[in-house]
Amino acid sequence: MPKKLKMEELNRLSVDEFKHAKKFPIVVILDNIRSLSNIGSVFRTSDAFRIESVYLCGITATPPHREIHKTALSATESVDWKYYKTTIEAINLLKDDGYKIISVEQVENSTKLHDLQVDKNCKYALVFGNEVKGVDKEIVANSDCCVEIPQWGTKHSLNISVSVGIVLWDMVLKLK
Numbered sequence: 001m002p003k004k005l006k007m008e009e010l011n012r013l014s015v016d017e018f019k020h021a022k023k024f025p026i027v028v029i030l031d032n033i034r035s036l037s038n039i040g041s042v043f044r045t046s047d048a049f050r051i052e053s054v055y056l057c058g059i060t061a062t063p064p065h066r067e068i069h070k071t072a073l074s075a076t077e078s079v080d081w082k083y084y085k086t087t088i089e090a091i092n093l094l095k096d097d098g099y100k101i102i103s104v105e106q107v108e109n110s111t112k113l114h115d116l117q118v119d120k121n122c123k124y125a126l127v128f129g130n131e132v133k134g135v136d137k138e139i140v141a142n143s144d145c146c147v148e149i150p151q152w153g154t155k156h157s158l159n160i161s162v163s164v165g166i167v168l169w170d171m172v173l174k175l176k
Contacts, residue, residue: 018047018078024172025123026051027094031087031139032058032130033160040071041161042128047075049168054079055094055125057087071161087139091125095142099125103143104167105135106156110148113167118174126167128160 013021028046033039039061046054056062062083063069063076084090091101100122118124127143129135134157140146149158149166158166 015074015078018050019080021050023050023052024175026168026171026175027053027055027099027123027125028164028168029055029087029090029094029125029127030057030060030160031127031135032133033060033128034131035160036061036065036067037071038131038159038161040068040073040076042164043068043072043075043079043081045161045165045168046079049172051168052080054081055090056081056083057090058085087127087136088142091127091139091142094125097123099123100145101125101127101143103127103129103135103140103146104149104163105129105140105146106148107140107146110146113147113149113170116145116147116170116174118171120175124171126164126171128164128167131160 028042028051030039030042039056043054061068063081068076095101102124104126127135127139147167149163151158
C-alpha cells in the first residue's frame with residue numbers, strides 16, 4: 001500500500017519562494033462573486049497552479065476576511081491580488097497590457113474547454129461570473145472569446161470554485 005506523504009515531503013514553496021517563482025501567465029478575474037467561501041477557494045486553487053494574480057471586482061469581497069481565510073488557507077498571502085470597482089476597468093487594463101480575455105460562460109458559439117487552443121507566448125485573463133447571473137453581458141461582449149465546460153448531467157452549471165479548478169488545470173496543462 002502506498003505511503004501517504006507528510007507535509008514536509010511535499011516540497012511546497014514557502015510564501016516568499018512563491019512570490020519570487022515564475023508564474024503561469026494567467027490572471028483570474030472574479031466578476032461580482034457573492035460567496036466568501038468561493039473567493040477563498042479561488043485563492044487556494046490559484047496558489048496551487050501558481051498563477052499571476054486574482055482580480056476581485058465589483059461586490060467581490062477582499063481579504064482580509066475570516067470567511068475567505070477559512071477556505072483560502074493563507075493563499076491570500078501568497079497569491080497577488082487587486083481590487084477593481086468594475087470588471088470592465090480590470091479587463092480594459094489587462095487588454096492594454098496584452099492579455100487575451102476569456103469569459104467562462106455558456107453562450108452561443110462558445111468554445112468547449114477541451115477545444116480551446118492556447119498560445120504559449122500569450123497572457124490570459126479568465127473571467128468567472130456571479131453565482132446566479134454568470135459573467136456580465138458587457139464583459140462577455142468585451143471578451144476575446146468565451147469558453148464553456150461541457151456538462152452531460154441534469155444541472156446546467158458548476159460551482160464557480162469547481163469551474164476555476166477545472167479551467168486552470170486545463171490551461172496550465174496546455175501552457176506547460
